[in-house]
Amino acid sequence: MAIASGMCDCVLVIGGEAMREVTGWEGTDFVATMLHPTAEYKYGLTLPSFAGMFTRLCMERFGVESKDLSIVSVKNHDNACHNPVAHIQRPVVLERITNPLYINATNPIVADPLRQFDMCPVSDGAAAVLLVAKDRQDELGFGKKPFVRVAGIASATDTHVVANRENPSDLLAVRLSAQKAYQMAGMGPEDIDVAELHDAFQILEIEESEEVGLFPRGQGHIAARNGDTKVGGKMPINTSGGLKAKGHPLGATGVSQIVELVRQLRGEAEGRQVEGAKTGLAVNFGGFGNNVVSTILTTK
Amino acid sequence: MEQMYAYKCTKCGKLHHPRYVVCQNPDCDGREFEEVPLGGKCKLLTWTRVYNLPEGYMQPWLHFGVVEFENGVRATGQIGFDEGIESGMELLATVGIVRKRRILYKESIDCEETGFVFVKP
Numbered sequence: 358m359a360i361a362s363g364m365c366d367c368v369l370v371i372g373g374e375a376m377r378e379v380t381g382w383e384g385t386d387f388v389a390t391m392l393h394p395t396a397e398y399k400y401g402l403t404l405p406s407f408a409g410m411f412t413r414l415c416m417e418r419f420g421v422e423s424k425d426l427s428i429v430s431v432k433n434h435d436n437a438c439h440n441p442v443a444h445i446q447r448p449v450v451l452e453r454i455t456n457p458l459y460i461n462a463t464n465p466i467v468a469d470p471l472r473q474f475d476m477c478p479v480s481d482g483a484a485a486v487l488l489v490a491k492d493r494q495d496e497l498g499f500g501k502k503p504f505v506r507v508a509g510i511a512s513a514t515d516t517h518v519v520a521n522r523e524n525p526s527d528l529l530a531v532r533l534s535a536q537k538a539y540q541m542a543g544m545g546p547e548d549i550d551v552a553e554l555h556d557a558f559q560i561l562e563i564e565e566s567e568e569v570g571l572f573p574r575g576q577g578h579i580a581a582r583n584g585d586t587k588v589g590g591k592m593p594i595n596t597s598g599g600l601k602a603k604g605h606p607l608g609a610t611g612v613s614q615i616v617e618l619v620r621q622l623r624g625e626a627e628g629r630q631v632e633g634a635k636t637g638l639a640v641n642f643g644g645f646g647n648n649v650v651s652t653i654l655t656t657k
Numbered sequence: 658m659e660q661m662y663a664y665k666c667t668k669c670g671k672l673h674h675p676r677y678v679v680c681q682n683p684d685c686d687g688r689e690f691e692e693v694p695l696g697g698k699c700k701l702l703t704w705t706r707v708y709n710l711p712e713g714y715m716q717p718w719l720h721f722g723v724v725e726f727e728n729g730v731r732a733t734g735q736i737g738f739d740e741g742i743e744s745g746m747e748l749l750a751t752v753g754i755v756r757k758r759r760i761l762y763k764e765s766i767d768c769e770e771t772g773f774v775f776v777k778p
Contacts, residue, residue: 385709395675410721413703469705519733521731525702
């Protein structure tokens with residue numbers, strides 16, 4: 358906004374968070390304070406609790422299986438192995454986290470039906486993006502770098518109390534913000550080459566990919582099963598490793614998604630590059646879908 | 658035992674839980690609410706069993722659920738029993754202690770928060 362109005366030529370956007378300074382219980386409690394104080398937080402509800410309840414609804418409604426979540430998780434871990442700034446750069450073997458013989462040892466339940474590998478780790482991290490006015494690029498000495506344009510950006514909100522939503526298995530704010538961003542960019546879901554979605558819980562990657570229109574409703578988990586969301590698939594999602602493996606330091610996540618898209622669109626993402634990527638979509642999520650920001654970046 | 662309430666907009670009649678400042682009906686701007694007792698029979702929409710509880714809980718796990726009351730109001734709460742929880746089952750809403758906290762400020766104060774605990778009818 359500051360650049361568009363002409364007030365500034367150059368803006369540095371920084372996001373960061375240090376979450377591993379406290380114990381897991383304290384950290385869980387801090388993060389849970391973003392829920393409604395009297396209707397949710399006081400019961401001891403946390404973000405994983407809501408994700409667990411949301412997953413159960415999706416399982417009953419769309420037939421998502423626990424294994425689909427593990428498939429998404431393995432895919433994101435594989436992508437993160439090629440990302441030198443990811444938190445967890447280790448591959449995960451699908452068999453090891455889904456075999457019923459030892460699943461409770463390797464992949465214990467956290468918030469039934471969600472297991473450990475279905476949710477993001479607790480990370481420290483920071484990310485930054487430099488925005489420069491288009492007509493001042495040469496003057497400021499940035500002329501030689503390939504530029505990426507912000508084609509569309511929009512935010513939308515949903516009710517703070519998750520129980521008050523009309524349809525609890527929908528992520529309405531994701532749908533609305535994506536629609537507004539597409540409108541601003543004059544594009545549609547078919548123009549997107551690479552997407553960074555907010556997969557704090559693997560179910561969210563599946564549901565968001567449907568809500569933003571990349572896959573038809575109820576088909577997101579089938580696309581993940583078929584490998585369409587891998588690098589080299591029809592619609593690569595979370596090439597950075599996503600929040601699952603790149604890490605989820607709350608304040609840095611949104612900016613780091615933009616950083617990954619910029620790398621992809623410039624062709625600098627070695628080992629995980631999506632060939633010919635020209636347009637990317639990032640969806641960032643606050644609370645449990647309370648406020649969502651969708652950003653579309655393009656080199657066109 | 659404390660009573661839980663739904664808040665009825667005096668202008669359009671929409672029921673709310675928890676309390677809001679402005680009516681959530683997009684076509685209404687009511688700011689006055691009337692308290693309606695909320696409790697009794699309800700239907701479980703979805704539930705979860707959580708093992709990593711926040712600071713202050715000494716249980717190994719807790720059950721949480723979202724329910725819909727007969728008047729259409731939805732609320733979140735704890736589920737007071739362990740076995741045989743299923744989505745869609747009938748429950749009875751009671752009020753119990755849902756959190757014990759110690760507030761550390763000058764001298765420590767112990768406080769208890771009450772809220773919905775759903776039990777078998």
